[in-house]
Amino acid sequence: MSIFKAINLDKTMYKVSGSTFTRELEKLDPSAEYAGTELAGLDAYQRQLKRFDIHVGGAQSDMIQKFFQTSDSASLFPEYVSRAVAQGMNDTALLGEIIATKTNVNSLDYRSIVTDLSEEDKTIAAVAEGAKIPETAIKLSDVLVKLVKRGRMLVASYEAIKFHRLDLFTVTLKQIGAYIARAQMGDAVSTLLSGETLLNTADAGKVTYADLLSLWSNFGDYEMNTILASPVMVQKLLAIPEMQDAAAGLAFHGTGKLITPLGAKIIKTPCVADDTLIALDKRFALEMVTAGGVQVDYDKLIDSQLERAAITSIAGFGKIFPDAVQVMKVKAA
Secondary structure, eight states: OOSSOOOOOOGGGGOOTTOOHHHHHHHHSOGGGGTTSTTTTOOHHHHHHHHTTOOOSSTTOOBGGGGGSSHHHHTTHHHHHHHHHHHHHHHHOOGGGTOSEEEEOSSSEEEEEEEOOOHHHHHOOOOOTTOOOOOOOEEEEEEEEEOEEEEEEEEEEHHHHTTSBHHHHHHHHHHHHHHHHHHHHHHHHHHHHTTOOEEEEEEETOOOHHHHHHHHHTTTTSOOOEEEEOHHHHHHHHTSGGGOOHHHHHHHHHHOOOOOGGGOEEEEOTTSOTTEEEEEOTTTSEEEEESSSOEEOHHHHHHSSEEEEEEEEEEEEEESOGGGEEEEEEEOO
């Protein structure tokens, strides 16, 4: 007797508003029912791969044509593409290191919330008995968060790739995910830079330890715990004499882990200009807004067996507390 439920799969499961293919599968085949069995720990999609004996990874991964044995198994292919792209985004993305919160919306228009606090509001003074408790007003932001669609068009005939293994195809999809993640990091950097007053370095063409101290002191109520910098700027930071401590140097040479100026984590990214350094308190600086996860053109992936299929991700970024971001620019030589 089969241990798998006989579920009829079709592309309409991708079209349920506010849901995902895996979520719809979970409704029909709840993971909780597999507790204590050999399938425990797998989600509903992974169980369907086992049902059709499809191996997507490893040296024994199947040929792509394995997905198209039946109409049911073909319905699993778009989710495979989506997961592979998402894995590529997660493996290379540094966004998780700089965002305070992530919000998923069902619209391309989104307004965040803002809190206007005066210096008096920040003190949280003692409240006398019977006195009115001071108020903190939370309201909608006047600025819309701009959501941008990023993606690639996958162009390939089923005949051209059907005899290639899924493991190799996964590498290509993960690379697409990496490209999308890099573009989204660029969007995040643009948001962090918008409206910021630049703090210039004291000397032309270089960053000194005194510059870092000045940047650190500008944070006031916030903490400088993250620094975004280009590879060129990271070299400038590592060249600062105070950053060349012997023990710290051994850690960098042995593990590749960058030395942290004033306790802040350095994130190296080409999305920041070579003469610019962005410092932030990642707990309060940036909100990432997404409209669903990775989207694929399931009609073409199922009916046309690849041909041309769009792979996209929609995301935007908004500042939560502008004072949690400071930008330094190296004075031109």
